[in-house]
Amino acid sequence: MNVLDRRNAVIVFLAFAFAYFFSAVLRAVTATLAPTLTQEFALNARDLGLLAGGFFLGFAATQLPLGTWLDRYGPRKVILSFVFIAVAGCIAFAAAGNFAMLMAARVLCGVGVSACLMAPLTGFRRWLEPAAQLRANSWMLMTGSLGMVASTLPVQWLLPLWGWRPVFVLLAVGLALASLVLVWRVPGWEVGHVPGGAPPSYAQVWRHPYFRRMSLIGFFNYGGMIAIQSLWAGPWMVRVAGYEPLKAATGLFAINVCMLGTFWTWGMLNPMLQRRGLHTDRLITWGLPISLLVLASIIVAGPSAGAAAWALFCVSSTFVSLAQPAVGMAFPSALAGRALSAYNLVIFAGVFIVQWGIGLLVDGFAALGWGQVDAFRGAMAMFLAANTLGYAWFLRGSRDNRTDIRPAAT
Template identity: 65%
Template sequence: MTSATCTATDAHAAEGLLDRRRAIWVFLAFAAAYFLSALLRAITATLAPTLSEELALQARDLGLLAGGYFLGFAATQLPLGRWLDRHGPKKVILVFLSVAVLGCAAFAWAASFNGLLAARVLIGAGVSACLMAPLTGYRRWLSPAMQLRANSWMLMTGSLGMVAATLPVQWLMPHVGWRGLFWLLALGIVLCMLWLAWMVPAWPSRRSASSASQASDAGEAPSGYAAVWRHPYFRKMTLIGFFNYGGMVAIQTLWAGPWLVRVTGQTPVEAATGLFWINLSMLCTFWTWGMVTPTLAQRGVPVDRLIAWGLPLSMAMLAFNILQGEATAWVHWALFCMLSTCASLSQPAVAMAFPSSMAGRALSAYNLVIFAGIFVVQWGIGLLVDGFEALGWSELQAFRGAMAVFLGVCVLSYAVFLAVKAHNRGS
C-alpha cells in the first residue's frame, strides 16, 4: 500500500496511509468488534424457537424482535456519520460499544417481550458503529483497491460472527442459557473496547483535516447530508441497497431459519445446522471477494458491472426457492445469499464517490438505507406470512407468497439501478 495507488482526488488521504503491519492490527481490532456485532445481529434466528416457546411469540413478533436491532441501528446512522467525520473512528466506536454492553445486560435481564425488544434496539444502536467506523478509517488509511478488500473481509468477519450465532450458540444453550450468552457477549465487547483503544490511530482534528482536504478538494466539504442525498451515484445505489442487499441480510439473519423449520419441517437443531452452513458459505464468499476485487479494480472492471451481472442470478435463485417450497434445503438459501453478495460492493463504491472528508456521512447515510431495508423486509415478511394465513392460506402458501412479494420489489429495484446512468470512477 503506497500513495502511488491512490487516485488524484485522494492525494490528501495518501498522507495518512498505514504501513502493512499497522493496517493488519487495526483491521483485526475492528474485525473483532464487528464479529460480535454480527453475532448479536443473527442470534435471534437460532434463539427463535426458544424465545417463541417461552414468550409465545408469533411470526410478526419474531420479525419485530429481529428488526428491533436494525431499528436501533438505523436510528443512529445520520448523527453517527457526522461524529465519525468530526471525531474519528476511535472515539466514536468506544462510546457506542459502551451502549452495546448496556443493551446486552438489559437483554439478559429482560422478563417480557417488550423488555427484549427495548434491549434489542439498544444493542442495535450500540453496535451501529462497528462497520461504519472502520470503513470511514479505511477511506483515509488504505488505498482504493485495498478499501474494496478490507470491506469484503470485514463482511467475511461478520459472516464468521453469524456462523458463531448458529451451532456454537445451540451447543452453549444447555450450559449457560440464552441469558448467560448475553452476559458473555457483554464481556467480549468490553475486551474489544480495550483492544480498539490500544490499536486504532488518533484522528486528525477537524481544522487540520480540512486544511489537508483543501489541497485536493479545492475547499472544505459540506457539513451536512444534502450533498450526499443529492449525489446521482448515491441515488443509483439506494434501492438495491434497501431491497436487494437489505433483503438478503433479512433472509440470512432471520427468515432462512423459520423457512427451514416451518416450511421444510426441520427440527430447530437441523435448522441451526443449516444456518451454520449458510453463514459459512457467506464467509467463504466474502473472503473470495476480498481476494479478487483489488485485481478486478486494477484491470478496470467497475463495481457497477459486477452488481449488474450478479443480481439477476440471485433473483433467479430466489424464484427457484419459492417454486421448490418444502423441498428447499439450506444449500438453496446459501446460494441465494452468496449470489446476492455482489450488492455489498456498493458500500465502498459509494464511499469512493465522495472525498474522504465526507466518508463518514456517505457511508452512514447508505448504511441507513441498507438497515432500514433489513428492518422493513424482516418485519414485512412476517406481516405478510401472518396476513396470508389469516386469509386461509396454508403455511407453505403464506411463506411462498411473502417471498414472491419480496422478489417483485427486488426486480423493480434492479430495474431502477440499470436505468440510472450515474457511474463512480473511483470504483
C-alpha cells in the first residue's frame, strides 16, 4: 500500500472533490427543475420519477465493469474516460426536444459520472490509512452535498435569466475543467494482488457475509435517502405541503446545507469514534432507527411536514453512509474497486427503484381515487416498510456474523 503524505493526500482529495461537485449538481438538479420540466414536457409523477431515476439507471449499469477497470487501470485513467461521456450527456440534455431525448441524455449523464465517487474511494483504500479513509469518504459526501446545495437556489435564480438548458452547458464546461485537474494531480496505479494468490473476482465480493449483511440497508435505506434528497422532497413540498416552486427550492437548499454540515461533522468525528471502539456497525444499529421514526412522523403529519421534516429525515439517514467505506475496508485493496462498485450498484439500483417506485405508487393510489396528499402518504408508507425491512436484515446479520469488521489485509 503506497500511503500518501498529508500534503499530497489533500491535493488528491481536492482534485477528486472538484469533479464530484459537478457530479452531485447533475444528480440533484432535476429536483429543482421538476416544476419546469413537468410543465414544458407535460410529465406526470411516473415520468418524473423515471426521468430522475434514469440517471441512476445509467449509473448502476456501469458499476460492475467499473470495479474491474478501477482495480486494473486505476482511478485516474478510468474517471477521465467516464467524465467525457458525462460532458456529452449534459450537452445532449440541453438540446433535448422531447421526453425520450431527455431520458436518453439523463442515462448518459449517469454513465458519465458513475466513476466520480468510486474512483476516489478506490484510491483512498490504497493511499490512506483506515481512519483517514473514513474521514475522506465523509468529506467526499460533504462535497456532494455542496454540489446539491448549488443545484437548488442558485439554479432556481438562474432559470429566469438563462432558462434550464444553459445550466447543462455550464455543467459540461465544469466537468471538462475537472478532467484537466485530474490529469494534473492524481497519481498513477500499479496492479495489486489478493493475499493467497487468488485472482480477484466479483464472486469473492458477492459471497462475503459482510457485503450481504449491508446489502438491503444499502438498497432501501441509503438508496432511499438519495432518492428523497435528489427528487421526492421537492414534489412533496409542492404537491403535499403547498410550497411555491421558489419556496420549495429554498427548502431543498436548506436540506442540502444540513447534509453538508452533517457529512463535515462525520468526517471530523469518525477517526475519534474509531479510536474509542465505536465502529460502523454499532453506529448504524443505534442511529438508523431515528430515520424510521422521522419518516413515520412525516407520513402522519402529511401537509404539515415540510423542508425541516425532510431535512431531519435525510440527516438521520446518514448513519447508513458509514457502510460504504466499511465495505471497502472489509476487502484487500486489490479488490477494493470491485467491492466498492458492487456496493454502489446496490445503492444506486435502490435509488432508481425507489425514485420510480414512489412515482408509480403515487399515480397508482391516485388511480384508485385517493387524493393527492393521501397518494403521497401511501407511497411513503410503502417506502417506510421497505426501510424497516432493510434494517431488520442488517440486525439479523449482526447476530449471524461478527459485530465489527476491521480493515482487511492490503
